[in-house]
Amino acid sequence: MHVLSVSSLKGGVGKTTISLGLASAAYARGLRTLVVDLDTQCDASTGLGAIGDYETTVLDVIKNPQHSVVHKAILASTWNRTQPSKIDVMVGEPLAAAFDTPNPSLRDLWTLEEALSRVQNEYDMVIIDTPPSLNGLTRAAWAASDRVLIVSEPGIFAVSSVKRAISAVDEVHDRLNHRLALAGVVLNRLNSNFVEHEFRQTELRDIVGDALLPFAFPERAAIQQAQGAARPIHSWPGEAAAEISSKFDNLLSHIQESLLTTPAKRTRGRNHKAQQTEKVKQGWFRRSKKTDEVQD
Ligand SMILES: Nc1ncnc2c1ncn2[C@@H]1O[C@H](COP(=O)(O)OP(=O)(O)OP(=O)(O)O)[C@@H](O)[C@H]1O
Numbered sequence: 001m002h003v004l005s006v007s008s009l010k011g012g013v014g015k016t017t018i019s020l021g022l023a024s025a026a027y028a029r030g031l032r033t034l035v036v037d038l039d040t041q042c043d044a045s046t047g048l049g050a051i052g053d054y055e056t057t058v059l060d061v062i063k064n065p066q067h068s069v070v071h072k073a074i075l076a077s078t079w080n081r082t083q084p085s086k087i088d089v090m091v092g093e094p095l096a097a098a099f100d101t102p103n104p105s106l107r108d109l110w111t112l113e114e115a116l117s118r119v120q121n122e123y124d125m126v127i128i129d130t131p132p133s134l135n136g137l138t139r140a141a142w143a144a145s146d147r148v149l150i151v152s153e154p155g156i157f158a159v160s161s162v163k164r165a166i167s168a169v170d171e172v173h174d175r176l177n178h179r180l181a182l183a184g185v186v187l188n189r190l191n192s193n194f195v196e197h198e199f200r201q202t203e204l205r206d207i208v209g210d211a212l213l214p215f216a217f218p219e220r221a222a223i224q225q226a227q228g229a230a231r232p233i234h235s236w237p238g239e240a241a242a243e244i245s246s247k248f249d250n251l252l253s254h255i256q257e258s259l260l261t262t263p264a265k266r267t268r269g270r271n272h273k274a275q276q277t278e279k280v281k282q283g284w285f286r287r288s289k290k291t292d293e294v295q296d
């Protein structure tokens with residue numbers, strides 16, 4: 001099982017859209033796929049057909065990552081009707097916002113990793129849709145991940161936050177989770193007829209170099225229509241949906257290739273966790289927060 005976080009420090013740039021598109025590609029490819037909805041807006045849950053009040057959610061998992069709780073928080077997506085492979089969702093919960101603090105406890109940082117290790121034989125790919133911040137929930141997602149995909153729009157504010165996000169991934173790799181690496185930066189809502197977008201794309205390439213992936217996603221109504229109907233983009237009719245689906249296939253292939261060097265088995269033991277925890281105890285979180293402020 002491999003775990004991918006889809007993140008950005010800026011809101012509304014397309015994290016949930018890219019998470020759902022990749023989930024659709026993974027599902028179409030026959031991978032046993034789990035989407036973890038860590039965003040308190042619960043949009044990924046909605047897009048996967050998990051709409052309503054659920055007794056057990058990701059909030060319960062964060063509080064108590066026991067086997068039975070983890071399984072109760074995972075539902076079969078309604079997408080499952082469209083083909084025989086498996087796609088599930090760990091349902092989101094608005095009250096999980098209480099855990100999205102700038103200084104998470106050590107326990108809060110590791111509970112998602114612990115929870116996912118309980119289902120590691122049940123899935124091939126886990127995609128975590130994270131909130132638009134670098135607080136506790138995103139840190140917990142990264143502590144549990146093999147790769148982070150950063151999403152950006154071709155606008156000045158989104159582009160300037162990408163650099164900070166990449167530094168934060170490096171920092172989490174160095175100090176917390178050595179398995180973690182950047183999967184790349186993907187541009188969403190690109191309109192190549194728009195000069196400002198071309199300018200921002202070039203600017204982003206200058207800033208992040210090869211990390212900018214050659215798969216930019218254009219603005220398409222089909223994306224919103226499929227999301228509104230809680231259907232995978234791969235099953236949505238029309239040329240635009242087919243074009244977008246094939247881009248998601250390519251993006252997934254790229255991510256899978258980058259994961260070939262990372263063992264699918266999660267080997268983090270208690271000792272390793274204790275070592276990493278010791279580093280966090282030394283005040284890293286406070287320091288990293290200050291660093292972020294300086295960079296602002
Ligand atoms: N390429 C696209 N074409 C058309 N609509 C898009 C595209 N990307 C995103 N959208 C729409 O833009 C809105 C914001 O996208 P999305 O919810 O994926 O962003 P987000 O980064 O997850 O936001 P948040 O930070 O609030 O979680 C949604 O209504 C989504 O349907």
Ligand SMILES: [Mg+2]
Binds near residue numbers: 015016039041043
């Ligand atoms: Mg979202």
